[in-house]
Amino acid sequence: MSPLWIVRRIGFYVLITVVLAFFAVPMLWLASAPFDTKPGLGLRWPDWTFANVSATFDHPFTLSSLVNSLILCAIATVVTTVLAALAAYALSRVRIPGRDLLLYLLLLLSSVVTGTAAMVPIFVMMLQLGLINSQFGTALVIAGGMLPAAIFILKDFVDAVPRSYEESACVFGASPRQVLSHVVLPVARPGVATIFVWAFVNAWGNFLLPFLLLRDVGQQPAAVLLRTLYDEGGSANLTVIPVFSLLYSIPVVVLYLFVSKRYGFRFHGGIKS
Amino acid sequence: MAGITIAALSTVYPNGVRAVDSLDLEVADGELFALLGPSGCGKTTLLRTIAGLEGASEGVVSIGSRDVTRLQPGERRVAMVFQDYALFPHMTVAENIAYPLRVRGVAKSVQQETAVRTAEGLSLGALLDRRPGQLSGGQQQRAALARAVAASAEVLLLDEPLSNLDARLRLEARTFLKKLQRELELTTVFVTHDQAEALALADRIAVMDAGRIRQLGTPREVFQRPADTFVANFIGSTPMNLVPRDDVVLGVRPEYLAPAAEGLFTGSVSIVENLGVTSLVTLDCGEDQIGYIVPEDSEPSIGAVVTVGAPAARVLRYDKETGLLVR
Secondary structure, eight states, X not given: OOHHHHHHHHHHHHHHHHHHHHHHHHHHHHHHGGXXXXXXXXXXXXXXXXXXHHHHHHSTTHHHHHHHHHHHHHHHHHHHHHHHHHHHHXXXXXXXXXXXXXXXXXXXXXXXXXXXXXXXXXXXXXXXXXXXXXXXXXXHHHHHHHHHHHHHHHHXXXXXXXXXXXXXXXXXXXXXXXXXXXIIHHHTHHHHXXXXXXXXXXXXXXXXXXXXXXXXXXXXXXXXXXXXXXXXXXXXXXXXXXXXXXXXXXXHHHXXXXXXXXXXXXXXXXXXO | OOOEEEEEEEEEOTTXXXXXXXXXXXXXXXXXXXEEOSTTSSHHHHHHHHHTSSOOSEEEEXXXXXXXXXXXXXXXXXXXXXXXXXXXXXXXXXXXXXHHHHHTTXXXXXXXHXXXXXXXXXXXXXXXXXXXXXXXXXXHXXXXXXXXXXXXXXXXXXXXXXXXXXXXXXXXXXXXXXXXXXXXXXXXXXXXXXXXXXXXXXXXEXXXXXXXXXXXXXXXXXXXXXXXXXXXXXXXSSOOEEEEETTEEEEEOGGGOEEOSSOSEEEEEEEEEEOSSEEEEEEEETTXXXXXXXXXXXXXXXXXXXXXXXXXXXOEEEETTTOBBOO
16 A cells, blocks of 8 residues: 555546546436526536426427437338348358458448438439438438448348258258248347347437438427527527437437347357357 | 168269269168268268258158158258257247247147157256256257157257267267167167267268268178278277288288287287277387287286287288278
């Protein structure tokens, strides 16, 4: 217990405290500001009230935007997970020339496909397809952007499922569909759960695509609506924003807890062989 | 119950390798049959072709009187145990055993009943609710066997059934496997690279090399009269003495050689290896090294000059050119 050791110890804990505060302060603001009579940008012990909550609920678009977000994310997430699972299985099991190149190209292009650079063509395409202001169309574009990365990640999980599992099921008479649903997907379940949550969180926080493709404020998801929450003077509407932010963050947390508990990010430990 | 008939079967991989090369084989109903050979000899490919996991390029595979060459694996009424057992890790032992019935859409209650009955028969009764990851190697092997038995197939195929067990468990599992096969009277083909395993388990053995069968026979035939020098080299826990003499190669198993007044080989003792109840003595006979087995406590001392001989029936002659047994 030399003096140097004590100094280093103190220094270490100070550093940890600062880092912790950096992440904790916004969380504490999210917990306190919604219930404060005069919510500000600073952090203080709140003067408890529920007036902000009812004000937020009275706002014409807040609740509907959350519902829009849920619909948009549900479609995008389901499309991404289902298609990624099927594509990952196919790409993992079928040997085609240039398969890896195809995957890397897809991954590379995916950042372009829904990246900022492609926004104009996407907008024009959606306009000609008559899919502007369509939740479904927007969800498809979001899913399209997420698919390459989802396939890439999921393929690794499917690759790890031993071929003998499938062959075994096959010898006992399972059809390819049964092999997929009885054996491959359950064994790759941690991967599927990961992709599901990842896709949902990504779609939930996506701003640019819905902002461009959903012009009608009644169709806009929460991520886009947040930007419009200003009062007449042009400054941030601090009665609505804190409560809205809190509501906005709940689904992601709930989804994580649910998936983690129900489907588990746990792995079925490998069998010693 | 049915035998297996294989006629002029070839399995060629896309890269042109003929893993199984125009092979004929007949496995009798209820027989325990071993495919034995070094790695890469095509024995596993042959087994997988019988199962339908590899497509036959030429020839016919029949089970009983049915030609199954073009049938899907699931339609052949075969059950297979894989080298890694391939137990589904997300299912319990009971669910694993009942899986063949689940695929066929058998009622849940029948599935459960079959799983319990089969598990009892293989002393897995207490482990039905465990997952494969919670079982020992031996238990996993029995669970995989139970699943194959529950499929009530006509033919049981085993890919290296004992190779994933440690040495001690292997003996136990070997006895268990033979007993189970006798009780079920199920036509069983297993693949192994371990000649001792094949000799101990099988009713008949096919020794394979380069996609062809080198010798087909009972363990005794294969051990006593190897058809060629390849089989002679491969079979036996101590390698056979193969000594060129004039225009033939003499083959004598170390087990059949004993000190004799007038013998085949004379040399000085160079090495003595203890094998437990016996010892393997190596004689230095000029160009050749001759091994022979002596009982415990009668090992000669190093450097002693010994002459060994064998009964005439135990000395085999192989053609120098072809390596085939000269009758």
